[in-house]
Amino acid sequence: MAEFTSGERRNELPSERETEVAGGLADAVRDLVDATVRSEIDLDEQESIRAEIEALTARLRKEQLPASYGAAFGYASRRHHWGNAVVGQRNPIAPPVRVHRDSGRVWAEFVLGAAYEGPPGFVHGGVSALILDQMLGEAAASAGHPGMTGSLSLRYRYPTPLGPLRAEAEVTGVEGIKTHAVGRILVEQDDGGWRTNVEAQAVFILPRWAREKLAEREATGDAAPNPFEQG
Amino acid sequence: MAEFTSGERRNELPSERETEVAGGLADAVRDLVDATVRSEIDLDEQESIRAEIEALTARLRKEQLPASYGAAFGYASRRHHWGNAVVGQRNPIAPPVRVHRDSGRVWAEFVLGAAYEGPPGFVHGGVSALILDQMLGEAAASAGHPGMTGSLSLRYRYPTPLGPLRAEAEVTGVEGIKTHAVGRILVEQDDGGWRTNVEAQAVFILPRWAREKLAEREATGDAAPNPFEQG
Numbered sequence: 177m178a179e180f181t182s183g184e185r186r187n188e189l190p191s192e193r194e195t196e197v198a199g200g201l202a203d204a205v206r207d208l209v210d211a212t213v214r215s216e217i218d219l220d221e222q223e224s225i226r227a228e229i230e231a232l233t234a235r236l237r238k239e240q241l242p243a244s245y246g247a248a249f250g251y252a253s254r255r256h257h258w259g260n261a262v263v264g265q266r267n268p269i270a271p272p273v274r275v276h277r278d279s280g281r282v283w284a285e286f287v288l289g290a291a292y293e294g295p296p297g298f299v300h301g302g303v304s305a306l307i308l309d310q311m312l313g314e315a316a317a318s319a320g321h322p323g324m325t326g327s328l329s330l331r332y333r334y335p336t337p338l339g340p341l342r343a344e345a346e347v348t349g350v351e352g353i354k355t356h357a358v359g360r361i362l363v364e365q366d367d368g369g370w371r372t373n374v375e376a377q378a379v380f381i382l383p384r385w386a387r388e389k390l391a392e393r394e395a396t397g398d399a400a401p402n403p404f405e406q407g
Numbered sequence: 408m409a410e411f412t413s414g415e416r417r418n419e420l421p422s423e424r425e426t427e428v429a430g431g432l433a434d435a436v437r438d439l440v441d442a443t444v445r446s447e448i449d450l451d452e453q454e455s456i457r458a459e460i461e462a463l464t465a466r467l468r469k470e471q472l473p474a475s476y477g478a479a480f481g482y483a484s485r486r487h488h489w490g491n492a493v494v495g496q497r498n499p500i501a502p503p504v505r506v507h508r509d510s511g512r513v514w515a516e517f518v519l520g521a522a523y524e525g526p527p528g529f530v531h532g533g534v535s536a537l538i539l540d541q542m543l544g545e546a547a548a549s550a551g552h553p554g555m556t557g558s559l560s561l562r563y564r565y566p567t568p569l570g571p572l573r574a575e576a577e578v579t580g581v582e583g584i585k586t587h588a589v590g591r592i593l594v595e596q597d598d599g600g601w602r603t604n605v606e607a608q609a610v611f612i613l614p615r616w617a618r619e620k621l622a623e624r625e626a627t628g629d630a631a632p633n634p635f636e637q638g
Contacts, residue, residue, distance in 0.1 A: 197450040204460040205443045209499045211467035212436045213476050213490050219428040225463050229435040232456050236442035244520070244569055245444050246527030259444050259524050261531040268440045269500050269522045289475070291500045293490050296477030300492040301556035302540030306533030325532035329560040338475055
């Protein structure tokens with residue numbers, strides 16, 4: 177994929193209206209995704225809707241980034257994560273998970289519908305892994321130790337039903353360039369308590385090229401944010 | 408979510424035309440998802456497109472499944488996996504990965520675009536986990552030992568660029584209700600060779616309720632497929 181090189185916008189923050197409009201468009205596409213999985217309308221009508229969707233896609237593509245969203249805006253931009261597959265407000269594949277940070281801990285509540293299914297009626301085991309990878313990475317970043325996933329292990333204690341869920345994560349230790357984190361997906365029970373359905377542990381590593389980028393940033397006194405900063 | 412109970416269609420296979428039309432609609436929505444992440448058109452035009460998408464969603468919802476696709480068609484149906492988040496032809500979130508089976512081994516080649524991004528320009532580590540969970544599960548199922556993920560461990564050896572990728576998996580052992588599988592995501596190198604970027608190992612477990620369903624199926628001589636059969 178082509179690399180986006182327009183330096184002038186690398187640090188630009190989205191305006192309030194852009195956040196609202198682009199987020200609203202992505203929300204509408206999320207809803208369309210759910211309707212596409214579940215629709216039972218007749219096939220002629222499906223074909224007619226398909227043609228209209230293709231026309232809308234062509235209108236959206238009249239001006240577009242030459243690459244993925246993050247690649248276009250790069251590590252130095254506060255908006256690169258807008259395209260992220262879990263938290264990206266601009267990405268209709270992302271639920272999106274909105275991460276809260278509270279004294280070294282991160283947590284989120286979100287709803288997973290028909291598009292996130294694995295076994296009938298249950299969240300895909302890999303979707304739980306996807307969300308936990310992001311949450312544990314957010315915990316590492318918010319503790320000041322961002323990195324890329326080096327390893328990730330999941331233990332599935334119970335099948336997780338589609339519907340409202342909670343995820344949490346926190347850092348358990350730091351050794352040089354390695355940050356250890358744990359987390360879990362919880363399901364509310366009939367008695368109002370929360371049960372841990374999936375447990376995760378991960379190690380995040382700050383790779384050499386990212387350390388070099390950070391060093392360069394420090395050396396030049398650039399006001400650009402941390403290359404791995406989330407949100 | 409409501410359970411779909413219409414017994415008459417539990418084993419129905421989709422017609423050729425339904426496969427083509429519903430698959431084509433999902434393909435069009437996949438392309439719209441990519442355009443939504445990357446679009447740079449002006450905000451008024453984005454708002455106008457959003458309104459048209461909302462109208463199309465309403466048309467798709469005129470008749471719809473009361474639950475997720477798999478929950479609606481259930482374990483006894485050969486079409487329940489059409490909604491699956493990785494391989495589901497009806498699910499715009501799924502790339503979709505088309506799995507090939509060859510003497511105990513499964514493999515797939517697919518392209519991940521802007522919607523699957525984590526770090527700028529790279530596949531989200533959790534998306535690699537999502538795809539590998541499915542691939543290792545397919546290996547277990549195709550070896551005659553289907554199950555739900557009990558544990559999954561991933562080792563990330565190199566960041567995986569967005570673009571064309573390959574995944575493979577195979578079963579390494581079976582102990583009673585536990586099936587062990589391993590797999591990997593590979594990236595083609597400039598010299599034409601393939602490098603393993605992400606490695607996975609997993610244990611799949613056939614839970615009691617699924618064993619009971621299978622036993623019931625055998626006892627009644629029901630021609631319904633295996634509750635976990637893929638594809």
